[in-house]
Amino acid sequence: MSAHCQLTGAEPGFGNAISHSHRRTSRRFDPNVQRKRYRLPSEGRIVRLTLSARAIRTVDAIGIEAAVARIRARGGKV
Secondary structure (H helix, E strand, O other): OOOOOOOOOOOOOOEEOOOOOEEEEEEEEEOOEEEEEEOOOOOOEEEEEEEHHHHHHHHHHHHHHHHHHHHHHHHOOO
């Protein structure tokens, strides 16, 4: 699963893991992405979205119709 949110565009961040001896090694900060299914009444079908935890709360607040409109406005495929 790609660590990329369809609604917010959250992507992995990169940085360093720093040990007790202060040696630095590369690491990756992945967003908390989940696969969620929503019923889209306007199209009469189920859509499956890859969303971050923050985006799931956004969908709960604005509704699935508005969220799908935002995804399509960003150029995403639903």
